[in-house]
Amino acid sequence: MPELPEVETTVKDLQKKxxxxxxxxxxxxxxxxxxxxxxxxxxxxxxxxxxxQKIWRRGKNIIFELSEDYSLLIHQKLTGHxxxxxxxxxxxxxxxxxxxxxxxxxxxxxxxxxxxxxxxLWKTEELLEELENLGPEPLAKDFVFEKFKEVLKDKRxxxxxxxxxxxxxxxxxxxxxDEILWVARVHPFRDVSKLNEGELERIYQAxxxxxxxAIELRGESISDYRDPAGRKGKFDKMRKVYRRKGENCFRCGxxxxxxxxAGRNAHFCPKCQKL
DNA sequence: TGCAGTGTTGCTTC
DNA sequence: CGAAGCAACACTGC
Numbered sequence: 001m002p003e004l005p006e007v008e009t010t011v012k013d014l015q016k017k018x019x020x021x022x023x024x025x026x027x028x029x030x031x032x033x034x035x036x037x038x039x040x041x042x043x044x045x046x047x048x049x050x051x052x053q054k055i056w057r058r059g060k061n062i063i064f065e066l067s068e069d070y071s072l073l074i075h076q077k078l079t080g081h082x083x084x085x086x087x088x089x090x091x092x093x094x095x096x097x098x099x100x101x102x103x104x105x106x107x108x109x110x111x112x113x114x115x116x117x118x119x120x121l122w123k124t125e126e127l128l129e130e131l132e133n134l135g136p137e138p139l140a141k142d143f144v145f146e147k148f149k150e151v152l153k154d155k156r157x158x159x160x161x162x163x164x165x166x167x168x169x170x171x172x173x174x175x176x177x178d179e180i181l182w183v184a185r186v187h188p189f190r191d192v193s194k195l196n197e198g199e200l201e202r203i204y205q206a207x208x209x210x211x212x213x214a215i216e217l218r219g220e221s222i223s224d225y226r227d228p229a230g231r232k233g234k235f236d237k238m239r240k241v242y243r244r245k246g247e248n249c250f251r252c253g254x255x256x257x258x259x260x261x262a263g264r265n266a267h268f269c270p271k272c273q274k275l
Numbered sequence: 276t277g278c279a280g281t282g283t284t285g286c287t288t289c
Numbered sequence: 290c291g292a293a294g295c296a297a298c299a300c301t302g303c
Contacts, residue, residue: 002283076283077284079282079299114300115298118284157292223282263295264282
């Protein structure tokens, strides 16, 4: 599923391909994906003839900054991904529910098996205000160790839950939180308020390292994520714990466990990730 | 075969 | 009020 590294890959690719293009028209067979404005015809009317001036990412959100102070926000949720041009044929690339027609005759398409993705057209100023509700970007230069400790300071709950809370730090989901905690050798069920300095330092370092590495490898594609050309990411060969329940830990050989935390699965090594 | 599992976000419930 | 539960959806895997 698209988390920070996958969204970053998509955004970087789209910057090369659709920057300065103008939306000519838009089509859908799943009106519910467009949440704002709710009326699809209204959305279509407003989007038409807007030019893409900037493409950027905030957490897991893709933002197309448009002419006339509009911004188009796309959140891919679980199985969504954007495709452009002549993309690679692949089963997961066939669930096209939204097509943006551009002024060069090409199509920017949203493939989304489960139709959970959300598309919204905002006035840029209002969107920026809305995005302030998200936590800091973990790969920003000013996200130093002191800042990491600062955002966790007054938080309660299990470390896995806190790391995936978009209001605390933005961009981390189920896969990367499991991978980060395995590298940091911290148990996902640990109470975040009881972590010691060494553990915090290890989580911080692992977080930076894993996210950067995943971007380098163009994300993971264990499930539906594909880049705009329809190609898989290569992070899968780096994957240490996520969906490895019952297999051996690469560090100590212990059987990897899977347990629910607030409705989502945490994968971890019960020996090298101490509770 | 059928039905639980998959996992993000936002809404509902307690 | 904060945490937990659930819905949205459609396919996979046991």
